[in-house]
Amino acid sequence: MKYGLFSFVAVVILCCLxxxxxxxxxxxxxxxxxxxxxxxxxxxxxxxxNLVPSTVMKSVIISGKTDASxxxxxxxxxxxxxxxxSPAGVYSVVLIKEPKVEGxxxxxxxxxxYEQAQIAAxxxxxxxxxxxxxxxxxxxxxxxxxxxxxxxxxxxxxLSVDVAKAP
Numbered sequence: 001m002k003y004g005l006f007s008f009v010a011v012v013i014l015c016c017l018x019x020x021x022x023x024x025x026x027x028x029x030x031x032x033x034x035x036x037x038x039x040x041x042x043x044x045x046x047x048x049x050n051l052v053p054s055t056v057m058k059s060v061i062i063s064g065k066t067d068a069s070x071x072x073x074x075x076x077x078x079x080x081x082x083x084x085x086s087p088a089g090v091y092s093v094v095l096i097k098e099p100k101v102e103g104x105x106x107x108x109x110x111x112x113x114y115e116q117a118q119i120a121a122x123x124x125x126x127x128x129x130x131x132x133x134x135x136x137x138x139x140x141x142x143x144x145x146x147x148x149x150x151x152x153x154x155x156x157x158x159l160s161v162d163v164a165k166a167p
Contacts, residue, residue: 024079024080027078027079027083028060028076028087029087029153030076030083030085030086031085031086031151031152031153031156032073032084032155032157033051033085033149033151033157033158034074034156035049035066035071035072035149035158035159035161036069036070036071036072036158036159036161037066037070037072037161037163038161038162038163038164039134039162039163039164041162042070043067043069043070043071044066044070045068045070047065047070047135048063048065049064049065049072049095050062050063050093050095050096051063051091051092051093051094051149052091052092052093053087053090054089054091057087057089059078060077060087061076061077062076062091063075073085074086086149086151088151088152089150089151090148090149090151091149091150091151092145093145093147093161094140095135095140095145095163096140098134099131099132099133101124101131103123103124135163136163136166139161146167147159
């Protein structure tokens with residue numbers, strides 16, 4: 001009896017895990033792609049990379065972050081599932097990396113009133129706005145970014161950009 005219950009529980013768990021790993025209906029086929037972001041030839045780490053499709057893709061998000069070498073392999077998110085790569089298509093590439101600004105510690109923040117926290121947030125935003133931009137503003141919106149990536153199923157689609165050479 002003891003082993004029967006254990007076997008039943010093990011089978012239920014395996015079935016649940018197998019069911020959870022299936023792609024949801026409508027998950028688009030994805031293909032390999034990468035984006036490399038540099039500044040004056042050196043990789044930029046921690047840049048958020050968003051691929052914005054030229055045609056509407058309902059409930060699909062394609063994004064990632066660059067590693068220490070400046071390379072990002074975007075992932076496609078759909079209905080709670082994630083897969084490396086991107087559906088075929090033409091994308092505007094949006095890059096985001098805000099300057100790091102030191103603010104109050106967690107302990108200090110925990111002791112703040114709502115009004116004090118708002119004032120601290122405004123001060124941080126003012127400091128951030130005064131700092132030099134890491135990513136030129138032209139790359140931060142799909143409407144203005146000249147960066148395009150065409151993803152096709154044949155081979156890995158790649159894009160390399162040096163943000164120091166912004167238009």
